[in-house]
Amino acid sequence: MKKAMSNVDVAAVVEELQEKLLGAFVGKSYQLAPDRVVVSFQSSGRGKIDLLLEAGRRIHITEKPREAPKMPPQFPTMLRSRLSGGRVAAVRQHGFDRVAEIEIERGDDRYLLIAEIFPKGNVLLLDDYGRIVLPLRPLAFRDRKLLAGEKYRYRDDQLDPRSISKNDLAFILASSDSELVRTLVRGLNMGGTYAEEVCHRAGLHKTEPAHSLTGEEIDRVHQALGEVFGLVQTDPHLVLDGGEVVDVVPAPLAVYNGLEQREFESFSQALDEFFSLEEAEEERSAKPKTALERRKEMQERSIQEFRDKEREYSSLGEKVYERYGEVESVLAAISKGFEKGFTYSEILAKIRTCGLPIADKILALDYQGELRLRLDDLADGDDVGGGTVDDTGGKGEGRGAVLELNSKLTVPQNAQRYYDRAKEQAKKREGAEKALKETIRLIERKEGPEKVKTRAVYRRRKPKWYERFRWFTSSDGFLVIGGRDATTNEEIYAKYLEKRDLALHTDAPGAPLVVIKTLGEGVPEETLEEAASFAVSYSSLWKAGLFEGDCYLVNGEQVTKTPEPGEFLKKGAFVVRGERRYFRDVPVGVALGIAGDQLIGGPVAAVKPKADPSVEVEPGELSAEDLAKRIYRYFAEKEEDRRWLKAVASVDAIVSFLPPGGSRVKG
Template sequence: MKKAMSNVDVAAVVEELQEKLVGGFVGKSYQLSPDRVVISFQSPASGKLDLLLEAGRRIHLTEKPREAPKMPPQFPTMLRSRLSGGRVAAVRQHGFDRVAEIEIERGDDRYTLIAEIFPKGNVLLLDSGGRIVLPLRPLAFRDRKLLAGETYQYREDQVDPRTVSRNDLAFILASSDSELVRTLVRGLNMGGTYAEEICLRAGINKTVPAFALAGEEIDRLHWALGEVFGLAEAYPHLVAEGERIVDVVPAPLAVYDGLERREFGSFSEALDEFFSSKEAEAEEAKPKTALERRREMQERSIQEFRERERELARLGEKVYERYGEVEAVLAAISKGFERGFTYSEILAKIKTSGLPIAEKILALDYQGELRLRLDDPGDGDGGEGKGGTVGDTGGKGEARGAVLELNSNLTVPQNAQRYYDLAKEQAKKREGAEKALEETIRLIARKAGPEKAKTRAVYRRRKPKWYERFRWFTSSDGFLVIGGRDATSNEEIYAKYLEKRDLALHTDAPGAPLTVIKTLGEAVPESTLEEAASFAVSYSSLWKAGLFEGDCYLVAADQVTKTPEPGEFLKKGAFVVRGERRYYRDVPLGLALGIAGDQLIGGPVSAVKPRADPVVEVEPGELSAEDLAKRIYRSFAEREDDRRWLKAIASVDQIVSFLPPGGSRVKG
């Protein structure tokens, strides 16, 4: 399901904005949410227009009503002071990336408004020298700093599928060790839907190895690229399946043939409706608790496992029912292979042989994996098949009979057993999901029952554990991990609680907690080490700097000392680490907070999420700890009727104690 605009969508909407905004004038700016800004324009052709820019998600004109705060935040205030009254000189897309640029002239000043639509994107205003006047969200990555005063850096240029030459395309395919559809996504800067569209229009199976394509197949692929990304046929519409909206596209796609199209006058109108409908769906789903959503997902999974189990068992039976036909096909392929022919050569010979099996074989790949259509009685010839090259899929006639996926190196019974084994796997998954569903139903009943109200009515504040005055969490493997809050608590952990059998983590950057894994003499699993690494970088100065990744290292407890080298001095809270270090590189920053029983807990997402409900994930962002804590408390309060109980275990101050220093935001 589409969550953000693709590079094709950006190209289409930029073309519309060029027609409507260039030559127009900038009006007021409004910030509707931490990621969303609306700017009004006076268009020479269309009058007053509102442009919505949502960082990391979308950019388009909107006609939806807005509720802006009475006191505008810093970013829209800055836009008003710099851009109001300015004239739009140009609207363009940077390369074929998901970056839209609006160039605005105001007197002698020239500004560029940047909308980044890719994940963790931003909205920024640049001056004429390319320096950032102000970002919507101040962020810093390893190779890019989106901070006021910094020179704006675009992401590394990627291959443009609109202009890639035939020779460059052949090189990309030949260099790939993956299937065609994945190679197109990774090597040619496109989404999965468009990669499938290219394969479909070129008439090439998307699962064939990319390096196996040559000659005329590459020519067809290159032609399909120009046809799809040329956007020659503008026809903005929503794609729907019944009441469910599937996608929004600027031009027809063959992958959606057979689905309903809801046409719009412009692509902006279609985008506005698409994203509004998705927000409405999310709003309708809000009242459901996490447990209720979990139950629905589990029920759907059980049904899917059950249906898949039945279908696989039916196909296994079908192999035996058509024993003679299957055996004849396998024997023909095996005979050709024994004579030294490749599977592609075998398929080509069978297709031109005029034998009855020629219409039954739909595909035969380079490993001998076979797709075979067996027409049910009364189907006649079973419809038209496309055969002819390795990996061909069948035409619409496939649905008229059973389509079996077989291995030509196996016997008929062995191929049937493959289906039975797959059916057993689905049965095991279904049984596991049914047990999980029983546990979910039990938890829902317990939360809704009278026991909950009774227990919480007599709730008394529990006595804190010794480690709760530090930063702490319990790993998914049950190990206690603690870290200092400041120099004083770092010193206390070193002096009182760091034992020889423990492990310690720290970052090269200053301003990080002394993180200690209390091993109790037991071997520590890798999952706990990775969680402790995430904990160490998330509570370090890297978070305050707005970074999303960081490095840290692991050492034994006896490698940590307070004894400096001769002539050196250690300030309070500092340590010396001697000996070999094990580094954890590019560890993602991120934490989760949640309520587990009658206690607020926090720490790495993988350690908190399985134990707590509700759970909120946080990442580096623009909100102060106090402001974010209030939002998290409100989200908890929406799910909990007993506010006295909630305030006792998860007050705003308690939530603040789990948040890192610096700006943060709720993830997603």
């Protein structure tokens, strides 16, 4: 089931609301959930109409009975004071984006109620000058601040598949290096279902390389775009497969031919029914579970993830040997350039412009010699398969494989890297399976270990050397440390940063010096991504209320305290020389929890699988002390032995893991 409305769905609902809401008067507003608001309208011809707006997910008229809170929160209270008694003057969609707007006139004032349906969307009220009166959720991004008093900015304009010219369409397809369906999704602002529908109506297989289409095929795609996006609302219905609801659409789609349909008089009714099914499922899944049940679910998910990765890495190791000749020729070409004194960035630039087939195969080459290599899976005479190349570095199922290799290693050594990763995942899976058996045994006994008895004799353990810094242990077992201030940044540089280590930092000032202690071993990508999240989350970006940021990775030997001639370095500052690997748009966010007899904190991916109970934290409005007290009370609800809890996870200990600036518990 899809999780949110598409731009086609928004267009269909807006068309429906134009008919039913124009001229209606605004009544009361209610907030049913953190992201969900209902605004009532009174129409002379239709009576009371309830409009449901859910940030990032949906907007439609609802007829389902829902219990409203007795004390309305701030946002619906503001809507009542500003909009009650106002008249709806217009309803529209912004371009072909997932943004619906309701213009409301009240006396001399004019307001705009906006519902953003895209991921990380919001519900906001704007005044006549385009300023935000109040957002449902205060958020700040790199290029948009959704805060009271800020000028509202729309997202960058998206291409409209309803009005794109043939020439523009031909350019998008010709310049794409991906298959047709993915090119349509990324280049023309449409969901995957509608992209498949366009391919179906154009009589083309969705995995056709976009750049290979002929002029006649491009004409068919352009005609199919007009047909699909000209449907709007003609026959709203739910789509069912074997009795299970799989989608809700405003008009029939050929990709769903042969599946059962459940028709409705209006698209709002269909949407109301579709999402009410999801609400019911959410309520069922929200049934309180014991700590052991939550642990069991988490262990089962981890086992499946380990098993999937084990198979993936083994398959990629085999792929390296299958294409031994091609891989060896690419590695030899890069090594030859490096021996001549070229840097890896220079080698990649020369390859890009050489005009040889190898240029299309090397997708990336970083400063450490790590490369991503795309191999064509098709031998002469083979049939074309139905799979795609996985842009994340995984194994394609039919058209090709993308391999992550090191140009300094031989072909067998690169294959062995994948086999070693597979063994690591197998070892983790076996450990998780043993833990799962123990959890199941405890559940069957309907009792956990005797917490109070064993914890009553708890003695405060001696802190490790790294616990005076910010720290966490990655999913792959690597220790990562970071400074708390200029003094500890200096201490980490002077005492603990080795040449074999890796270091991360942000371009923005006010960030910790983050060090991955490698012990001379290769660091997996998962650890690098967790360390990047750590570096961004504990930087000044959090204090500024931003939800994403950039950071870079270098070798330990590239970090120095020696400034350029005539320059001066203040305390806690460093100089980085040489090439850097950037991590762009890294989401901020940390998790805190109790693992065994210790409080831990750091990147969500590294902390949550190990801790129970745990909480996720994001930038917000609470001070570190206030939030720490709330988190402590939450832990206290889960733990019977308060003396043990205070020794392990006191309020002060929790504060030490929180980033600088305001925060709140996510969700």
